Amino acid sequence: xxxxxxxxxxxxxxxxxxxxxxxxxxxxxxxxxxxxxxxxxxxxxxxxxxxxxxxxxxxxxxxxxxxxxxxxxxxxxxxxxxxxxxxxxxxxxxxxxxxxxxxxxxxxxxxxxxxxxxxxxxxxxxxxxxxxxxxxxxxxxxxxxxxxxxxxxxxxxxxxxxxxxxxxxxxxxxxxxxxxxxxxxxxxxxxxxxxxxxxxxxxxxxxxxxxxxxxxxxxxxxxxxxxxxxxxxxxxxxxxxxxxxxxxxxxxxxxxxxxxxxxxxxxxxxxxxxxxxxxxxxxxxxxxxxxxxxxxxxxxxxxxxxxxxxxxxxxxxxxxxxxxxxxxxxxxxxxxxxxxxxxxxxxxxxxxxxxxxxxxxxxxxxxxxxxxxxxxxxxxxxxxxxxxxxxxxxxxxxxxxxxxxxxxxxxxxxxxxxx
Numbered sequence: 001x002x003x004x005x006x007x008x009x010x011x012x013x014x015x016x017x018x019x020x021x022x023x024x025x026x027x028x029x030x031x032x033x034x035x036x037x038x039x040x041x042x043x044x045x046x047x048x049x050x051x052x053x054x055x056x057x058x059x060x061x062x063x064x065x066x067x068x069x070x071x072x073x074x075x076x077x078x079x080x081x082x083x084x085x086x087x088x089x090x091x092x093x094x095x096x097x098x099x100x101x102x103x104x105x106x107x108x109x110x111x112x113x114x115x116x117x118x119x120x121x122x123x124x125x126x127x128x129x130x131x132x133x134x135x136x137x138x139x140x141x142x143x144x145x146x147x148x149x150x151x152x153x154x155x156x157x158x159x160x161x162x163x164x165x166x167x168x169x170x171x172x173x174x175x176x177x178x179x180x181x182x183x184x185x186x187x188x189x190x191x192x193x194x195x196x197x198x199x200x201x202x203x204x205x206x207x208x209x210x211x212x213x214x215x216x217x218x219x220x221x222x223x224x225x226x227x228x229x230x231x232x233x234x235x236x237x238x239x240x241x242x243x244x245x246x247x248x249x250x251x252x253x254x255x256x257x258x259x260x261x262x263x264x265x266x267x268x269x270x271x272x273x274x275x276x277x278x279x280x281x282x283x284x285x286x287x288x289x290x291x292x293x294x295x296x297x298x299x300x301x302x303x304x305x306x307x308x309x310x311x312x313x314x315x316x317x318x319x320x321x322x323x324x325x326x327x328x329x330x331x332x333x334x335x336x337x338x339x340x341x342x343x344x345x346x347x348x349x350x351x352x353x354x355x356x357x358x359x360x361x362x363x364x365x366x367x368x369x370x371x372x373x374x375x376x377x378x379x380x381x382x383x384x385x386x387x388x389x390x391x392x393x394x395x396x397x398x399x400x401x402x403x404x405x406x407x408x409x410x411x412x413x414x415x416x417x418x419x
Contacts, residue, residue, distance in 0.1 A: 001044060010034040010173060012044070021048045023057045023177060024170045031057075033123060033170040049200060059194055061121070061172040062181050063089070066192055067416045068163040069110040080415045083216045083408075086206025088193035089418070090186060090216070099190055104183045111181070114161075118176030122159045123167060131155040131166070138164070142414040145232035149239060165416055186213075212408070219409035222253065230412045231419070258288065262295035265378075265401050269301065272401045273347050273378045278386030279405040281329075285382040288405050293380055302376055308383030308391075310355050311339045315362025331385050335364075344394045346373050 001012045009032070013019040025032055026045040031053050047054040063081065070079045074095060082090035093099050126134070128147055134157065135143040143166055147155060158167035160175065172178065182193040182202045195202050220229075226246055228234050237246060265272055275292070279285050286307070293303045311334045312318070321327040342352040349372075356368035373379065385391050387402055412418050 003038075006037055008035045008037050009044070013046075016046060020177070022046045023048060023054045023061075023172045026053070031170055033121075034173045035121075035123060049195070049197070055194070055197060057170055057172055058178065059089075060169050061175075062178050062192065062194065063416060064121070064158065064160070064163070064165055064171060065111050065114050065175055065178055066091070066107070067165065068160065069107050069114055071163060073106055073110055078415065081412055081418055082189070082220070083410070084418075085186070085191060085209050085213060085216075086193075087196065087203045088182075088184070088191040088206065090189055090191055090213070092189040098188065099185065101185060104185060104190055108183050115175050115178055117161070118174050119161050120174045121171045123171075124157045124159070125154050126157060128152050128155050131157060134164070135166075140414075142230060142232060145236060146230070146414050147232075149232055149235035166414065168413075168417065215408060223411070228411070230414055232414060234411060255291070258291050259295050261403060262292060262299050262301075265296060266299035266301050268401070269376075271398055273373075273399045274343065274392065274395055275303070275378060275380045275401045275403065276386040276392065277380065277382040277403045277405060278384060278388075280384060283406045285384075285386075285405060288403070289380050289382045292403075296378075296380075301378060302374070303378055303380045304371065304373065306354070306371075306379055306381045308334060308339070308381060308385065310357045310364070310368070311335050312357045312364060314364055329384060331388060331390060334383075334385065334391070336391060339391065340394045343379075343392060346371065346379065347395065347399065349373070 001015075003009075003011045009025050009027070013022060013034070016022060022034065024047040025034060025036070026047055027036070027038060028042040031047065047057065049055055049058055067079055070077060070093065074093075078094040080092045080094070082092060084090075093103075095103070097103075128150060132144050132147040135147065146166070156167040158165050158171050180195045180200060180202050182204070184191040184193055184204070184206070186206075191206065193202050193204075193206075223229050226249060228237060228246065237243060265275060277285050277289055277292075289305055293305060296303045312328070313333060313335050315326070318326045318328065319330050319332045321330075327333060338355070342354070345352050351370055351372040353366065353370050354368050356365045357363075358365060383391075387404060392400060410419055
């Protein structure tokens with residue numbers, strides 16, 4: 001493709017079928033907005049909603065439009081972005097009255113109007129001090145705090161019809177590119193729902209999210225208690241020498257959670273014989289298992305720890321992924337039948353010989369060490385498939401206590417931008 005010197009990438013769209021589907025571009029692998037002016041030749045790839053990067057551009061642009069609509073309708077309100085939930089993102093809206101269907105209807109209609117205007121997003125790269133002054137004039141204290149406690153020399157700002165945001169990520173060329181979305185009440189706030197990646201329709205259900213939402217709300221509340229509601233506050237605290245205290249409180253809260261788990265398990269003494277700990281790689285499953293075991297001993301419960309890693313099939317029997325690589329995270333990479341047999345034997349008073357997997361040779365040693373459970377003992381088993389029913393299908397539900405651990409919660413950059 002040839003374009004004129006000093007011309008933006010959007011000039012190259014004229015020969016592209018369905019140019020309205022293009023949200024951004026990748027130039028030599030770098031994601032850039034369509035207004036980007038290339039300074040040299042390069043490899044160009046168009047980005048649409050079918051691409052992971054395109055969906056991120058769409059969502060961030062939609063978030064901009066939502067913030068813009070709320071400010072136009074409720075100038076003195078505060079809109080605060082939260083966590084992803086289902087196929088959308090949770091928001092809090094602080095008004096004089098609770099968020100209801102009428103308010104969401106007004107916001108949705110205004111968002112639709114903004115989309116129909118099809119006004120362009122203008123990106124400016126400005127010195128950090130100038131950006132701080134810009135947002136100070138707009139009483140955006142969350143953004144000012146973020147900038148004042150940053151070491152960036154320059155900041156990217158996106159503007160549209162008098163509304164502005166810090167733009168760390170490309171946006172679509174204009175509001176008209178955002179054609180589908182939905183707002184759904186989710187007390188005490190609401191959800192901004194995005195189209196499906198498969199068929200571009202907006203799903204109306206978000207699945208079972210009550211426990212997940214409780215964790216998010218709890219994390220947000222603790223952040224407020226410690227004075228750390230966003231990254232700007234965190235950096236401000238760090239520069240003021242308060243990080244050590246923050247870490248100590250965080251560690252103490254984590255320890256209290258583990259103690260609460262141990263209390264709950266001990267309260268079901270005699271019934272719970274198996275504690276299953278699941279979570280993604282590097283989430284802290286093993287550390288949690290060891291600390292939980294200590295707290296259980298304080299409660300007079302004697303736990304025995306078993307690692308599911310020792311139940312891996314021999315390497316030559318491990319399934320492979322689409323690229324032909326070993327898929328160690330597949331349930332089929334584990335000898336589920338052996339695991340179930342040994343669990344059932346242990347829980348009915350029998351004795352088993354535990355296996356041990358050698359990760360260097362890729363072989364499982366079957367005669368590692370014998371194990372027998374006493375009547376007052378229970379097992380703690382940790383692994384990424386800990387919550388999968390197939391892993392312990394032979395064990396009745398009341399005998400199991402399931403725990404999920406993950407670094408789920410995160411800080412937002414400011415009121416309208418997530419990490």
